[in-house]
Amino acid sequence: MRLFSLEGKVAVALGVFALGAGALALSLYAWLESDLVVAAVLLAVLAVCAPVVARMLTRTPASLFRALAGSVASFKDGDFSFSIAADRRDELGDLARAHNELGRVLREERQNLFQRELLLDTVVQHTPNALVLTDPLGHVVYANIAARQLLNGGQRLQGLTFADVVAECPPAFAAAVAHGGDTLFTVPLDREDETFHFSQRSFKLQGRLHCMYLIKRMTREISRQEVATWKKVIRVISHELNNSLAPMQSLAHSGRVLAQKGEFGRLAPVFDTIEDRTRHLHAFIRGYAEFAKLPQPRSERVAWPALLGAIARQHPEIAVGAAPPEPGWFDRAQVEQVLINLVKNAHEAGSPLDAIRIDVTQRAEESRIEVSDRGTGMSDTVLANALLPFYSTKRSGTGLGLALAREIVEAHGGRIVLANREDGGLRVALILPRPLVAAD
Template sequence: MRFLSLQGKLAAVLAAVAVAAAGLALLVQRGFDDLRLSLPLLVLFLVLAVLPLARVLSARSAALFRALTGSVTSFKDGDFSFSIATDQRDELGELVQAHNELGRVLRDERQGLFQRELLLDTVVQNTPTAMVLVEPGGHVVYANIAARQLLNAGSPLQGLAFDTVVAESPPAFAHAVADGGDTLFTVALDGEDETFHFSQRSFKLQGRQHRMYLIKRMTRELSRQEVATWKKVIRVISHELNNSLAPISSLAHSGRVLAGKGDTQRLGAVFDTIEDRARHLHGFIRGYAEFAKLPQPRLEEVSWQAVLDAIARQFPDIQVAAAPEQRGWFDRSQIEQVLINLVKNAHEAGGPAAEIELAVVQRPGEARIEVRDRGSGMSEAVLANALLPFYSTKRSGSGLGLALAREIAEAHGGRIVLANREGGGLCVTLVLPRA
C-alpha cells in the first residue's frame, strides 16, 4: 500500500481520528464521572470534528470529478480540446493523466482524419470523373465539380431530386441510368459528339442504402484507341494483302512468259497457285467482314444437351461432360460457333485430342462453359492480349477467333476468361448469365 494513495491517505486519516477519539475519551472520562453525560458529548464532538474534516479532504477530489465529468461530456460532443491540471500523485491523479492522454490521442486522430478527409475531398472534387451520390429517398447528397458542370450548368446539385436531374438531361443519359449497369452513351455537346462511360453502384452508408453514379468522359481515350486499332488493322491487312498479291503478281508474270513460249504444261501449276492464294485472301477478307457484321443475339431457351451433342458430333475425339438439366438462355447458333472455335484452338494447342474436355457448369445466376486442354498454355503476355482483335501468335492466324468469342459473350451479357491449368494446358471459360 502506497502512503500517497487514496487508501494510504484514508488509513492515515482514520488512524488520526481514532487516536484523537481515544484521547478525547480519556479526557471526558476524567472530567465526567457519569457515562450517560460523557458519551453523548463525545459523539457530538466527533461528529462536529469529522464533518469539516471530510469536506476538506474531499474538496479537491470532488473538484477533479466535476472537471472530469465536464470534460467527458465535451468529448461526447466532439470537443477534444479539454485537459485537466493537477498535482495529485494518487489514483485520482493517474486517472486525470490518463484522461489528458486520451484527449491528446483523440485530438491527433481527429486532426489526421480531418487532413485525410480534406485530401480525399480535394481529389474527388477535382477529378474529371463526375460523381453523384443519391440517398434512398432519391435526392442528391453529394456531387463533385465535374458532376455540377455536366448535369446542372455548374450549379449545386445537393438536395435536388435525381429523377428531375435525369429528366432534364439528354435522353441517352436517361437510358443509361435506366439500364442499371455499366454502359457507354454519346451526347452532343457544343456541336460535337461526346462519349461517356457510365457506371452505378449501390452500397450502405450509415446503415442506409445509397447509390453512386460515375460518369467519365471517354472521347479522347476512345479516339486514341480507335486510331491505334485502325493502324493495327491496316498493318494486318497490308501484311496479308502483300503476302498474297506479291506471289500472284510474280506468278502472273511467269504465266505470261510461259504462255509466250507455248509451254502450256506448266501453266496449270501456275494457275493452281494463283487460285490458292486468291482463295486464302478471300477467306481472310470474309473473316473480317463476319467480325464487323456480327448480328445481335436472338435469345431463347436452349437445351444444353442438344448443344453438347452437336459439338460432340463434330469432334468425336474429345471428352464431353454430362449436360445440366436446366436449360440455357442464349443464341444457339452463335454459342455453337464460339464453342467450335474454342475446341479448334484446343486441338491446335498441341496437346492430345483425347484430353480436351468440354463441360457446362450451372451456378447461381450464370452458366460456365469450359473448354480445357493439355497443350502448351499461354504466357502472361499472351494471356493479357489474347482477346484483343487482330492479336495472334499463330503464323497464319487472323487474330479474330478469340476476339469474336469475346464479342459474342459480351453481346449476351457475359464474358470470356482465360487461365492456365495446373499440370499444363489452358482453360477457356465462357460465362453466360441465366435468364
C-alpha cells in the first residue's frame, strides 16, 4: 500500500476519526459515569460529525468524477482540448494524468487525420481526371474541379441529381453512363474530338451505398499508342513481305535463267515455291483484315451445354467440365471462335489434347471460362506481352491469336487473364459480364 495512495488516505482518516470517537467516549464516561447517557451523547456527536467527515473524504474524488464526465462529453463532441489538474500523488492523480495523455493522443491523431484528409482532398481536387461521388439517391455529394469544369461549366455539382447532369451532357456520355462499366466515348470539345475513358464503381460509405464516377481524358495517350502501333504494324508487315518477296524475286530470276536454257523440267519446283510463299502472304494479309473488321458483339442468351458440346465435337479428346444450368450472355459465334483458337494454341504449345480442359463457373454478375493445358507455359516476358497485337514467339506466327481473343472479350465488357499453372502449363480465363437481363 503506497503512502500517498487513496486507500492509505482513507485508512488514516478513518483511524483518526475512530480514535477521536474513542477518546470522546472515555471522557464522557469519566464525567457522566452512565453508559446510556454516554452512548446517547456519542451517537449524537457521530451523527453530526460523520457526514462532515464523509464530505471531506469524497469531495476531491467527486470533483474529479464531475470533471471526467464533462471531459467525456467534450470528447464525444469532438473537443479534445479538455484537461484536468493532475497534482495529486495517488490513484486519482494517475487517472487525471492518463486522461490528459489520452486527450493529447486524440488531438495528435485528429491533427494527423486532418493533414491526411487535406492532402488527399488537394490531390483529388487538382487531378486532371474528373471525379464525381453520388449517394444512394443519385445526388452528387462530391465533385472535384475537373468534374465541375467538364460537366457543369465550372459551377458546383453538390446537391444536383447526377441523372440531370448527365441529361445536359452529350449523348455519347449518357450512353457511357448507361453502359454500366468501363468504356471509351468520344465527344466534340472546342471543335475537336476528345476521347474519354469512363468508369464507375459502387462501394459502401458510412454504411450507405455510394457510386463513384471517374472520367479521364485519353486523346493524347490513344494518339501516342496509335502511332506506336502503326510503327509496329509497318515493321511486322515489312518483315513478312521481305521474307517472302526476296526469295520470290530470286526464284523468278532463277526461273527465267532456266527458261532461257530450255530446262523446263526444273521449273516446277520454282513455281511450287512461289505459289507456297504467295499462299502464305495471302493468309497473312487475311488475318490482319479479319482483326481489323471484327464486328461488335451481338450478345444473347447462350446455353452452356450447346456451346461446350460444339467445342467437344470439334476436339473430342479434350476434357469439358460440367455446364452451369443458367445461360450465359454473349455473342456465341465470337466466344466459340476464341475457345477454338485457345485449344489450338494450347496444343501447339506442346500440350496433349487429352490434357486440355475447359471449365465454366458462373456467378450472378459474371461468367468465367477457363482453358487450361499442360504445355510449356509462358515466361514472365511472354506473359507481359502475349495479349499485345503482333507479338508472337512463333517463327510463322502473326501475333493476332491472343490479341483477337482479347479484342473480343473486351468488346463484351470483360477481360482475359493468363497465368502459368503450378505443375506446368497455362490457364487462360475469359471473364464475361452477365447483366441482370440475362438471369432467369
